Amino acid sequence: MTFEKTPGWLDWYQGPTKPQFKVPAGAVDAHCHVFGPGEEFPFAPERKYTPCDASNEQLYALRDHLGFSRNVVVQATCHGADNRAMVDALVHSNGKARGVATVKRSVTDAELQAMHDAGVRGVRFNFVKRLVDFTPKDELVEIAGRIKELGWHVVIYFEAVDLSELWDFFTALPTTVVVDHMGRPDVTKPVDGPEFELFVKFMREHANVWSKVSCPERLSVSGPPALNGEQNAYRDVIPFARRIVETFPDRVLWGTDWPHPNLKDHMPDDGLLVDFIPHIASTPELQRKLLVDNPMRLYWPEEK
Ligand SMILES: O=C(O)c1cc(C(=O)O)oc(=O)c1
Numbered sequence: 122m123t124f125e126k127t128p129g130w131l132d133w134y135q136g137p138t139k140p141q142f143k144v145p146a147g148a149v150d151a152h153c154h155v156f157g158p159g160e161e162f163p164f165a166p167e168r169k170y171t172p173c174d175a176s177n178e179q180l181y182a183l184r185d186h187l188g189f190s191r192n193v194v195v196q197a198t199c200h201g202a203d204n205r206a207m208v209d210a211l212v213h214s215n216g217k218a219r220g221v222a223t224v225k226r227s228v229t230d231a232e233l234q235a236m237h238d239a240g241v242r243g244v245r246f247n248f249v250k251r252l253v254d255f256t257p258k259d260e261l262v263e264i265a266g267r268i269k270e271l272g273w274h275v276v277i278y279f280e281a282v283d284l285s286e287l288w289d290f291f292t293a294l295p296t297t298v299v300v301d302h303m304g305r306p307d308v309t310k311p312v313d314g315p316e317f318e319l320f321v322k323f324m325r326e327h328a329n330v331w332s333k334v335s336c337p338e339r340l341s342v343s344g345p346p347a348l349n350g351e352q353n354a355y356r357d358v359i360p361f362a363r364r365i366v367e368t369f370p371d372r373v374l375w376g377t378d379w380p381h382p383n384l385k386d387h388m389p390d391d392g393l394l395v396d397f398i399p400h401i402a403s404t405p406e407l408q409r410k411l412l413v414d415n416p417m418r419l420y421w422p423e424e425k
Pocket residue numbers: 196197198199252301339378382383
């Protein structure tokens with residue numbers, strides 16, 4: 122099946138630079154996606170966008186180019202609850218990738234087990250309205266209870282303004298809970314203002330909550346973009362990510378977010394995105410926890 126991309130779609134950056142920051146040995150890109158290819162793994166009818174293709178071969182070539190060792194492939198919403206493209210990426214990773222799936226209540230125990238055997242270790246619950254239709258909370262609670270039995274965790278994606286409304290649901294989840302992209306703070310607001318304080322409180326009061334300190338390219342308002350050799354990109358995001366890394370060093374993850382769905386302004390050079398890391402994790406110890414120790418504990422605990 123051939124697909125026409127959403128008008129204005131930005132394709133991932135070709136020919137990224139070699140990062141100047143050398144990531145520690147065994148580093149994990151803990152948030153990235155594959156798209157299709159649409160001919161092989163069609164996009165879901167209920168999708169809110171139609172992307173370019175982004176295959177697992179291209180993802181693993183980027184991993185090697187950036188100096189990473191492993192990936193966590195997160196089900197992209199354009200594939201709905203059809204996890205075949207993501208699972209295929211895991212199967213072709215030589216054990217170097219784990220996954221996060223999207224499932225419906227109709228998923229069978231045998232299907233969950235097959236995904237586990239392929240390397241899936243979590244499910245994603247998405248509350249960003251432009252990406253998904255609403256799923257009833259009782260269905261999500263039921264899924265969380267079932268995947269807990271497999272030792273999986275729940276990944277949540279939401280906007281900062283919605284945290285207070287979702288608080289009771291999130292804090293009742295029975296598993297480790299991993300927040301995508303710091304809960305999308307509005308970085309034009311103060312880092313110590315009420316909105317981001319609520320997010321810090323969420324993590325402080327709930328030791329099972331982790332955060333990905335990813336996606337400066339999505340959150341930044343004033344840039345400058347990670348393009349043309351810029352070594353000081355997305356400066357407005359740094360205080361937010363840095364605060365989370367320094368306050369919760371053992372519960373943070375980092376990922377490229379390649380192939381960067383739905384960016385409207387520019388597509389970052391992924392090499393320069395890696396050069397953003399030392400701005401938010403400023404010591405070798407923080408970098409090792411962020412890039413190696415934490416993701417290994419969550420996704421490859423048997424190797425620790
Ligand atoms: O902000 C987004 O548009 C976005 C979309 C998806 C997805 O479609 O799965 O994943 C992300 O991590 C971020």
